[in-house]
Amino acid sequence: MCFGDIHADGELKLVVAHLGTSSKDMKLKVFKGGNLMTENTLIDLPTGVVSFYMDQNMPRTPAIAVASGPHIFVYKNMRPYFKFTLPVLEVNAVEEDLWRQAREEKIDIGVLHEMIEELRQQGMELTPRSIKFLTLDPREMEAFAQIHKYGALKRQTVITCIATLNKSMAEDDAISCLVIGTEANLIYVLDPEAFTILATMRVPSVPVFMSVNGLFDVEFRIIVTCRNGTIYTLKRGMDSVSSGIELNSQPLAMSRVGKHMIVGCMDNTLRSYTTKGKKHWSIKLQSDITAVGVMDHKQQGFKATVIGLADKTVCIYRDKFLINKFTTPDVVKAILFGRFGREDGSLVMVMKGGGLLVKILKRTATFEDKGIQKGGPPPVQTLKLDVPKKTKLFVDQTIREREHGIVMHRQFMHDLQRLRLNAAKTYAESLMKSENPISNSHTEPLKLNAVVNGIGPTFKLKINLQNTSQSDPVIDMCIGFSYESSLYNIHRKHILCPMLVPGVMYTFETLVDCISDKGIxxxxKVFVLKRDKSIPLISANINMPVSEPALVA
Incomplete structure (x- = not known):
């Protein structure tokens, strides 16, 4: 839907392309206030409607363009004026040759079906005739081929979205070009007078939403949201684009507020991106997004985003801050803000059940930032700090860094590389000596942990051993110790381990006696070894505490 001064009387009407039942009763309706003025029958399902000026004739009367299938129907004074049809796309040569052979009866219907199905599996773009042929029952293919094989093949695309772009002047009633997106991943810019194609651009996927600003003769920017969940930006002189902003969820709606793009996604998030692709902010909403619109009050200089939610709530956001919300009788499916009639601040909402709700902003309304926390640093950071004066030592150090900056940087990088080298050497040495508590062996992946209990002179040493493999058990393991025999005596100097089942923590205990009275x-060292091998798999160092003296009764 759109607003348009279709009678040049200064009172804008609401033009709605009604979908009907998706197969019949498609209408182009014009509302004045809450009353239906006129309606025109549409022959195909509409995908978009815009109001634009196509000439300089007086009085200044805009035309209405309705995108429907592969056509654009232009209405002037709500009467049919012109029909533009998208150019026919190139037909695949192999497909055309198959139908030619079928026409000359060189191949039968079964071979024709198999070959066309093979082209479809290869990702080739087929004509509507071939697509319809593949969907038919085998009993109906013969009659279908006999009827259509003598006609010429045509591959026609359809329009998915439509917008307007001012041609050479930025006024509201300046001549505008039509910008249309098609199912063939193409963006066309049409001349409003001759209805010829001024520019053709290609995007990687099918465009579904477009936001256009600028002048075609000077500089313009077309922001396209595509079916693959990516946002692309097209500029003057570009024929195609390959990189864009990838979204984490499929987009439901897109609008442009100032220099930022506001995108509503299927994961209930509202996101803001700059035109260069940098994410500005993201907020989580309480319900599914059903509609997104822009609230641009030019007289007040106020811009906001209007969001319709599935819980019958309409929220108004300025940046990422909620400034107002209200409930509606039904779920809102479309939102449009602008001048309706003679009121500049009109918010038009179309309900899920087909109702039309219009809210008018008071002319005396003021927009203030009371209670709204602006983004950026807190106000405390704007306070001036009491910075002490520069000392002579600081000045001398600054001069030294300025004069010997290269040498200091080289020395720093030299020390950093030496530190990295020493760390790598130490790590490699620990791997060679098996000094890590976690084994790096693929056949015996083990994890070792040792704990000392007691205050002495007798300690209890608890050793926890675990097989970290996913499914393979470990067998023939034993635990050994290395210690100073003049200080300690271990009761179990050699511990045999049972079969270690993956994921189970095994605990082994032994007593350690401190036999020295020197107070040191x-x-x-604890080693885990494989039977008949002298090199340990893993090891651990236990720092024993100082033993308390023995108590004599």
């Missing part, structure tokens, strides 16, 4: 401690 040392390190006990």
């Amino acid at each position: 401690s040392d390190t006990i």
Whole structure:
């Protein structure tokens, strides 16, 4: 839907392309206030409607363009004026040759069906005739081929979205070009007077939403949201685009507010992106998004985003801050803000059940930022700090860094590389000596942990051993110790391990006696070895505590 001064009387009407039942009763309706003025019958399902000026004739009367299938129907004074049809696309040569052979009876219907099905599986673009032929029952294929094989093949695309672009001047009643997106991944810019194609651009996927600004003769930018969940930006002189903004969820609606793109996604998020693709902010909404519109009040200089939700709520956001919300009798499916009649601040909403709701903003309304926290740093950061004066030492250090900056940087990088080298050497040495508590072996993946309990002179040493494999058990393992025999005596110097089942933590215990009365401690090394192998798989160092003296009764 759109607003248009279709009678040049200064009172804008609401033009709605009604979908009907998707197969019949498609209408182009014009509303004045809440009353239906006129309606025209549409021959195909409409995909978009815009109001644009196509000439300089007085009085200034805009035309209405309705996109429907592969055609654009132009109405002047709500009467049919012109019909533009999209150019026919190139037909696949193999497909055309197959139908020619069928016409000359060189191949039968079964071979024709198999070959066309093979082209479809290869990702070839087929004509509507071939697509219809593939969907038919085998009993109906013969009659269909006999009727249509003598006609010429045509591959016609359809329009998916439509917008307007001012041609050479930025006024509201300046001549505008039509910008249309098609199912063939093409964007066309049409001349409003001769209805010729001024520019053709290609995007990687089918366009579904478009936002256009600028002047065609000077500089313009077309922001396209495509069916693959990516936003692309097209500029003057571009024939195609390959990179864009990838969204985490499929887009439901897109609008442009100032220099930012507002996108509503299927994961109930409202996101803002800059024209260069940088994410500005993202907020989570309480319900599914059903409609997105722009609230641009030019007299007040106020811009906001109007969001319709599935819980019958309409929210108004300025940037990412909620400034107002209200409920509606039904779920809102379409939102349009602008001048309706003689009121500049009119919000028109179309309900899911077919109702039309119009809310008019008061002319005395003021827009203030009371209670709205603006983005950016907090106000505390704007306070001036009491910075002390520069000392002579600081000035000398600054001069030194300025004069010897290259040498200092080289020395820093040299020390950094040496630190990395030493760390790598230490890590490699620990792997060679099996000093890690986690084994790096693929056949015996083990994890070791040791704990000391007690205050002495007798300690309890608890060793936890786990097989970290997913499904393979580990067998023939044993635990050994290395310690200073003049300080400690271990009761179980050699512990045999049972079969280690994956994922189970096994605990082994032994007593350690401190036999020295000098009040010193040392390190006990624990090794896990494979039977008949001298190199341990893993090891751990236990720092023993200082033993308390023995208590004599």
